[in-house]
Amino acid sequence: MSPLKVLVPDAHLRDLDVERSVTGALIDYQVYDETNPASIPDDAWASCDAILVWHRMKITRELVGRLARCRMIVRVGVGFDNVDVEACRERGIPVSNVPNYGTTEVADHAIAMMLFLARGLGTYEARLKADPERGFVAENVPVVRRLRGSTFGAIGMGRIGTAIARRVASHDMHVVYFDPHVPEGHELGLGYERVKSLDTLLARADVLSLHVPLSDETRNMIGDAQLQAMKPGGILINIARGKLVDVDAVYRALRAGHLAAAGLDVLPQEPPVPAPPLLDAWRANEPWLAGRLVITPHAAFYSEAGYLDMRTFSAEMLVDYLVHGRLRNNVNPGWQDAASSTPR
Structure with missing residues (x-):
């Protein structure tokens, strides 16, 4: 042969x-x-x-x-x-x-991004590097909050969504998800709360995370309207596909203060050349964005x-x-x- x-x-x-x-x-x-x-x-x-x-x-x-x-x-x-x-x-x-x-790697990456933002790790590190004496303080850090008792909103509950939800639950967060493509009763096997609309999920999520493929149905599913529908002070995590999210809308929501923070492993254009305004502000270490954004190079899958x-x-x-x-x-x-x- x-x-x-x-x-x-x-x-x-x-x-x-x-x-x-x-x-x-x-x-x-x-x-x-x-x-x-x-x-x-x-x-x-x-x-x-x-x-x-x-x-x-x-x-x-x-x-x-x-x-x-x-x-x-x-x-x-x-x-x-x-x-x-x-x-x-x-x-x-x-x-x-x-x-x-890579399912476990992606799930770990999403949790790492959430913790990096919610525990202020980037800000603490930057302060100590700049001045080990005056930077040795815990207060007045963007985003830092207690995760226990808050709501983690998952868009999509397939393999990766489930793996992330299991990890989130170990942080004593309440898991709520929206996924019209899994059958009725799916939530009973998982033990997580399921909602019937994206709008309901957005209104309840303290942390919003995407776990869906890119398609005509999901392209730009998170834009200005969806970010504004979230509670003030929310955190957005995207480890799925870059074109699910309008990064210019993320820029506007962060700049306005409605969105507290974002973690992005994927971007609409990879590599991001030319860079959108969000990345320009991040690379320039603009003070208003400090400690509120973490970006990685489509690396969540990797080990x-x-x-x-x-x-x-x-x-x-x-x-x-x-x-x-x-x-x-x-x-x-x-x-x-x-x-x-x-x-x-």
Whole structure:
């Protein structure tokens, strides 16, 4: 059996040692580190048996139309908004993601952001660095408050939402969530309070955290109106997708003082160039924002162990389907209907 050709258009690491240790001689990887499809030869797209895509390459409808032999696309990660799954469905190409890595890392990251803000760690560190004597005081710190008894509002209660809620509950916070996509009775198994509308959640949350994928339904779901609907002094955490939140609205809500603080691991444009006003103010250490904002570079998922899982599971899914016919973690059901009639 000749090796299967798997195209990796936007590899972070060119060696693919982890992936090759899983697939052995079964797969011949064609590895590129590109973000523009035109930078990869047309024949590479047309002749590949599968695609292993990270997050920097967009698999558009036009590109899907050029995939003459492709039998599968695996997204190396959880989010798949960079793949036109509907175009793949129409073409009869199954798309799978890797939902079973990094969940605990992302949950820990969200909690770390909340605690960093609510316990004033950034302000205390900055004060002591600036002046170990006069900075050795606990009072007059932005945001710092007691978390016990406050309400944690979760938008989305899937794997990551549940993992975060479990950690939040250990801080004696009351967990309330909104998720129209889980069945009735879901809340009974979890033991957390469920509300029927986003507006209800916003009005009750002291800390608001997002755990949903990016879609037409969720894009910019948090903007000026939603932030104003929150109680004054709230904290916003986003470790999901940058385009869920209007960062200019966050800037306005922080500047006005209605929003106490925000923790953002994801941004609408990554890297954030050109920088939005919020990042400009943060980088300039503007006094009004000090201690009220923490930003990390889409790193919530990362640990060495999580990274190894992500790459290993991706390679395993290629073998499971391409060699053994077992499809896992499919995110575009219905592809089978087109597969039988699509010429190859």
